[in-house]
Amino acid sequence: ELKVEQNPLFLSMQEGKNYTIYCNYSTTSDRLYWYRQDPGKSLESLFVLLSNGAVKQEGRLMASLDTKARLSTLHITAAVHDLSATYFCAVVLVGAGSYQLTFGKGTKLSVIP
């Protein structure tokens, strides 16, 4: 069974600071997705990471994937209040005749002035 763990689950950070959210998963996969969810809202796709060493950047967010370590990171640079949201990673596993798509529990980020 594919397990996906995010940490931290809660993160309070000051504006202007840098921080990293971690997503670990239990079974080798090279398909990982990051999403953002604002309170009471639906999910928005942020990044699609499909190979070892993949790095994607959008604004103050940068995501990377290390398939050997089974780890993805979401790095926040010089945080601003607008980045306050819950961030989820999701891993897709394609096996012999079986498919799994598992989300982490999410990291709730609060950026304070």
Added chain:
Amino acid sequence: DGGITQSPKYLFRKEGQNVTLSCEQNLNHDAMYWYRQDPGQGLRLIYYSQIVNDFQKGDIAEGYSVSREKKESFPLTVTSAQKNPTAFYLCASSIFSLFLADSSYNEQFFGPGTRLTVL
């Protein structure tokens, strides 16, 4: 204006009743998905459809049923067999199934969600 719509936004159900949640997309996507989200939790996959007239169980399919008779529609029925149906339900679609196509443009788009409460 392309996108995914879900209705209703809020739904109240009495115990023992079946209810159907609507999901429609006009993005011409082959694949559609249903997820359940409980407070403070990630999403869990209920059912997915990789192409019209096909659907497969996800991790928590018990007590739910779906159909995919049209490409643009993927309704979810929550039956009375689902023991704890109160949750936020999200529908999503992608150009191709995430399980079949590992392309960077093949991302999921989500609908606004339906909040189901059992009274």
